[in-house]
Amino acid sequence: MSTTAEATAQLIYPPNVIANSSLMNVKFISACFAGAAAGILGLENWSGFVLFLLSTLLTSACIYFINCRGKPSKYIHGGLPELINPGQDNAFTFVLVWTLFYGL
Template identity: 80%
Template sequence: MSTPAEAAAQLIYPANVQANSSLTSVKFLSSCFAGAAAGILGLENWLGFALFLSSTLFTSLCIHSINCRGKPSKYIQGGLSELVNPGQDNAFTFVLVWTLFYGVVHVYD
């Protein structure tokens, strides 16, 4: 007998699961651009992380409405919570790009 979790996993269309790699690429690029914007603008402390949070939510909203057509549980295994989750690698990427651009632009301020 299959458990309810296994039955729910079988309902997900495999082609959509394969396309999730492009969604992770979009979230990765979004965190890179947000880090660059935070560094160029010279944001420090919580303002930079607020920009990261807002860019993550905006990207998730765009994916939710355009790619998932309002039903993320059909396309992403974790559903809405997995869609909004920024991921550890994206957070580290944001901080890395943020400090890089901040150092390049504001080195002699």
């Protein structure tokens, strides 16, 4: 009999972990480009965050249809909510790049 820790460890498949980390990198780069676009366009206040929201949704839609083939729960632990979630790191990255490009 295996313990629950061993059973959980068996569910982790290294190629899937690598693929999921590359998907998070795509979302990170999308946040960087959205921040740069918001800064270059001179967006302020809510309009910049709307751009971030739209870029997050567009990136999630591309991942949903291209990589996950319409079944995110099969590829991403947490399914669709985890796919759409921008993540705290990406939001901070967006704000950092936004203020950088806005200041330039």
